[in-house]
Amino acid sequence: MAQMTMIQAITDAMRNELKNNEDVLVFGEDVGQNGGVFRATEGLQKEFGEERVFDTPLAESGIGGLAIGLGLTGFRPVMEIQFFGFLFEVFDSVAGQMNRMRYRTGGKLTSPITVRSPFGGGVKTPEMHADSLEGLVAQTPGLKVVIPSTPYDAKGLLISAIRDNDPVVFLEHMKLYRSFRAEVPEEEYTIPLGKADIKREGKDLTIVTYGAMVHSSLKAAEELEKEGIDVEVIDLMTISPLDIDTIIASVEKTNRAIVVQEAQKQAGIAANVVAEITERSILSLEAPVLRVAAPDTIYPFAAAEDAWLPDYKGIIETAKKVINF
Amino acid sequence: MSTKTLAQVEEQFETFQILNEEGEVVNEAAMPELSDENLQEIMRRMVYTRIWDQRAISLNRQGRLGFYAPVAGQEASMLGSQFALDKDDWILPGYRDIPQIVFHGLPLHQAFLWSRGHFAGSQFPDGLNILFPQIIIGAQIIQTAGVALGLKRKGKNNIAITYTGDGGASQGDFYEGMNFAGAYNAPAVFIVQNNRFAISVPVEKQSAAKTIAQKAVAAGIEGIQVDGMDVLAVYSATKQARERALAGEGPTLIETMTYRYGPHTMAGDDPTRYRSSDLDDEWTKKDPLVRFRKFLEKKGLWTEEKENEVVEKAKEDIKEAMKQADSAPKQKVTDLIGFMFEDLPHNLREQMEEYTAKESK
Numbered sequence A: 001m002a003q004m005t006m007i008q009a010i011t012d013a014m015r016n017e018l019k020n021n022e023d024v025l026v027f028g029e030d031v032g033q034n035g036g037v038f039r040a041t042e043g044l045q046k047e048f049g050e051e052r053v054f055d056t057p058l059a060e061s062g063i064g065g066l067a068i069g070l071g072l073t074g075f076r077p078v079m080e081i082q083f084f085g086f087l088f089e090v091f092d093s094v095a096g097q098m099n100r101m102r103y104r105t106g107g108k109l110t111s112p113i114t115v116r117s118p119f120g121g122g123v124k125t126p127e128m129h130a131d132s133l134e135g136l137v138a139q140t141p142g143l144k145v146v147i148p149s150t151p152y153d154a155k156g157l158l159i160s161a162i163r164d165n166d167p168v169v170f171l172e173h174m175k176l177y178r179s180f181r182a183e184v185p186e187e188e189y190t191i192p193l194g195k196a197d198i199k200r201e202g203k204d205l206t207i208v209t210y211g212a213m214v215h216s217s218l219k220a221a222e223e224l225e226k227e228g229i230d231v232e233v234i235d236l237m238t239i240s241p242l243d244i245d246t247i248i249a250s251v252e253k254t255n256r257a258i259v260v261q262e263a264q265k266q267a268g269i270a271a272n273v274v275a276e277i278t279e280r281s282i283l284s285l286e287a288p289v290l291r292v293a294a295p296d297t298i299y300p301f302a303a304a305e306d307a308w309l310p311d312y313k314g315i316i317e318t319a320k321k322v323i324n325f
Numbered sequence B: 001m002s003t004k005t006l007a008q009v010e011e012q013f014e015t016f017q018i019l020n021e022e023g024e025v026v027n028e029a030a031m032p033e034l035s036d037e038n039l040q041e042i043m044r045r046m047v048y049t050r051i052w053d054q055r056a057i058s059l060n061r062q063g064r065l066g067f068y069a070p071v072a073g074q075e076a077s078m079l080g081s082q083f084a085l086d087k088d089d090w091i092l093p094g095y096r097d098i099p100q101i102v103f104h105g106l107p108l109h110q111a112f113l114w115s116r117g118h119f120a121g122s123q124f125p126d127g128l129n130i131l132f133p134q135i136i137i138g139a140q141i142i143q144t145a146g147v148a149l150g151l152k153r154k155g156k157n158n159i160a161i162t163y164t165g166d167g168g169a170s171q172g173d174f175y176e177g178m179n180f181a182g183a184y185n186a187p188a189v190f191i192v193q194n195n196r197f198a199i200s201v202p203v204e205k206q207s208a209a210k211t212i213a214q215k216a217v218a219a220g221i222e223g224i225q226v227d228g229m230d231v232l233a234v235y236s237a238t239k240q241a242r243e244r245a246l247a248g249e250g251p252t253l254i255e256t257m258t259y260r261y262g263p264h265t266m267a268g269d270d271p272t273r274y275r276s277s278d279l280d281d282e283w284t285k286k287d288p289l290v291r292f293r294k295f296l297e298k299k300g301l302w303t304e305e306k307e308n309e310v311v312e313k314a315k316e317d318i319k320e321a322m323k324q325a326d327s328a329p330k331q332k333v334t335d336l337i338g339f340m341f342e343d344l345p346h347n348l349r350e351q352m353e354e355y356t357a358k359e360s361k
C-alpha cells in the first residue's frame, strides 16, 4: 500500500474515475496546466488531455451551469469551486438547480455532478476562503454532502461521489490536505455515501463530529482516557443525509453525547444532530447533548483564527460537563 | 454580416498610448496637462510602490506579513488611474489594489495589518472613501454601480472607480455592474487591469473577445483599451472618463494592458508553471518605471539622486509602518463578537461572557 496525503488520495480518486469512465470530466479555475491551486488535479490534464481536464473562465456561476448542462448531455462532471467561500457565486446552480433536476422531471433528468471544494480554518487564508458553509448545503434537500477526514476515506468517498447519479458536494478541509500521510490502497475501492464511521470505540460518551474536528476529538478522547473516561468518536463522513442508525446506536450505548463542529454554533450541522438524538433517544440520555462550535461571528480575520476555532481543550471541557451533569 | 460587424467593432479598440517604450511621446495631441511637480509626484509614487512591493515580498517570506499579491509591473495602471482622482472620489479595490487606496489616504501600517488579517487594518480613517480590498472577484464591481448612483443622487461631484483583472471580466457581476451603471447613467469608472493571467489561466482562454474594452459595447457605455505600462496614457484615459462621468455622459470601461512580474500571490503560486520566460522578458522591456524615467530625465525632471531619495524614504516609511503594525494589540475574539451587531443578541451575549472569561485567564 502507498502512503498518501489527503490531497494525493483525492487526485488518485479522480485519476481512477477519469480512467474508468470517459464521460468523467474535471474542470474549474486553474485545474488544468497549473494542476489546481492546491495541486489536487496535478498531472491530470497531461494524462487525460484538455478535453477531459480543463480550465474554465473565472466565473463560478458559469462553472455550475456548465456542469448542469454537461450532466444533461451524458457527462459526469467533477467541478471545482476553488475555495468554498466562493459558493455564493454559484449557489443558484448548486442549491437551486442541480439539486432539483431529478425531482422536477420526475426522474427523467438528473445531475450526476460532483462539486469539489476546499474549505476549513487554521490555514490563515484571506476572507471568504475558509468559511464553514457546509450547513448551507447540508440544509438543502437534494444534495449529498461529504466531508472526509482521512486520506483513505477521501479516496473511497470521492470515487463513490463521482459514481453517484445525484449531485454530491465534496468538501476538503484545507488543513488536512497535507498534514499527515496514511496508507491508501493503490487499487480502486469505494466507501458508501451516507454512512458514518466509528473512528474510536468507547462506552462512556459519544462524540459526533466530522472534518478536521475528528482529529481534535480523537486527541481529546486520548486525554480523557487518562482520566478514565472512555469516549466513542463517530466521524459522520457524510453530513447530509445523516447516518442516524450509527449515531443512535452509539448514544443508546453510551447514554451521553456531544457534537463537535468547526463551524459557528448557528451554522454547520450540530443542531440537526442534537435534534435527531433528542427526538429518537431522549429516554436513553443521562445528560443534555452539548455542542462544541465556534462563536456566532463572521469567520474571523486570520490573526484571530487560533483563538476562535474550537480545539481539543474545548472538547475536553464540554465532555466533562456532560459526564459530570 | 455579423462577423463583419464584430470585426468593425473590434477594430475600434486600438491601444491608446502616449509614451512608447523609449519614453518618447508618440501622441503629442493626447498629452495631459500636468505640471512638472505632478509628473515628478507620479514617478515618486511608482518608485515608492516598486520598493514597497519588493519589501512586502521579502517580509512575507520571513513570515512577518500575511496575504500579499505582488504589484510590480502594474504601477502605471494602478497609480496613473489613482492620480486622476479627486480625494473624495470612491475607490472599490480588488485584493491587489492596495497602492491605490494607500495613496488615497490609507495609512501604510493599516495596509500591513490588513495583510496580516488583523481587523484594526480595516478600521480606516474617517472621511476616507474607500472600501477594503475585495476578495470575491466581481463583488466590488456591482457595488461600484451602487456607490456611483448614490453619489449622483446625493448631488456629489464625485465618481466611484473600481478595479478588477482580466479574469474578473468573466464574472457575471462585471456585466451587471457595467449594465446597471449604464442604465442609471451613474458616474462610475471600471478598470480592468489586463495583466494577461488569472492566476494561471491566460486571457486567451478567458474569452473569445479580442479586447476586454469592447465588452463596454453591450452595456452601452464607453470603452477604451490603454497601454497599461504607460502612466500618462492611463492617467489621461481615467481623467477623461472621470470628467465624462461627472458631465452626465455615463460610465467608462478602461482596459489597461499590463503585466505582473511576480507570482499571483505569495501563497504558493509558481508562475513558471504557466508563464514562459520569453513572455516575462517581453514585458520587462515595457516596464512603466523605465519608460517614465527616461521621459522625465529628458525633461530634466528626474535624477538618480531623486530616485535614491524616494527609495530611502520608502524603506524608512515601511520600517516605521511595520513597527506600528507590530504594536497593534493582539486580536481578541471578544472584539469580533462585539462588532457583530449594534446590540448583542442572546447567543452572542453568552459567547461574549464565555470568551471574556477565557481571555482574562
Ligand SMILES: Cc1ncc(C[n+]2csc(CCOP(=O)(O)OP(=O)(O)O)c2C)c(N)n1
Pocket: A029, A058, A060, A082, A086, A089, B096, B135, B136, B137, B138, B164, B165, B166, B167, B168, B169, B193, B195, B197, B198, B199, B264
Ligand atoms: C469569486 C472568486 N473566485 C475565485 C477567486 C480565486 N481567485 C483569486 S484571484 C484569481 C484570479 C484573478 O485573476 P484576474 O481577475 O485576472 O486578476 P489578477 O489577479 O491577475 O490581478 C482567482 C481565480 C476569488 N478570489 N473569488
